Amino acid sequence: MMGWTPEQMEAGKAKMKKDGWKTYLMAFIGSLVMALVLGYFLVFTSYYLDITGISAGMQTGFFAWLGFVAPVTLGAVLWEGRPWKLWFLMNGYYLVALLIMGSILAAWM
Numbered sequence: 530m531m532g533w534t535p536e537q538m539e540a541g542k543a544k545m546k547k548d549g550w551k552t553y554l555m556a557f558i559g560s561l562v563m564a565l566v567l568g569y570f571l572v573f574t575s576y577y578l579d580i581t582g583i584s585a586g587m588q589t590g591f592f593a594w595l596g597f598v599a600p601v602t603l604g605a606v607l608w609e610g611r612p613w614k615l616w617f618l619m620n621g622y623y624l625v626a627l628l629i630m631g632s633i634l635a636a637w638m
Contacts, residue, residue: 560626567593567627568634575638586635590627598623 533541545552567590574589575581599620605611 563627564630564634567630571631571634571638575635581635581638583632583635586631586633587628588631589635590629590631591624593631594620594624594627598627 570593571586571589575585578585580588602616602620602623605619606613606616
């Protein structure tokens with residue numbers, strides 16, 4: 530789906546074996562930042578809309594995905610020529626991640 534040649538795939542595998550831990554560390558830090566920002570959104574949503582609980586977390590996660598993730602990643606399909614299947618796969622991951630993060634943060638609050 531990515532449109533990579535076998536040579537590019539092999540080069541990527543070699544790079545991951547050498548520097549893979551850096552990639553995982555950066556992804557982990559990115560997820561922490563996303564959870565922190567989602568937590569701030571959840572506080573504001575709970576206060577201004579007067580909703581609490583897991584439903585507030587899921588609503589916040591959904592609208593964060595709808596407003597920030599989905600439109601930004603749409604450019605990969607429109608401008609880079611990536612397949613729609615890849616967009617749905619990536620966005621499905623982000624939607625589920627934000628819904629779970631929002632639920633956990635709401636239950637924790």
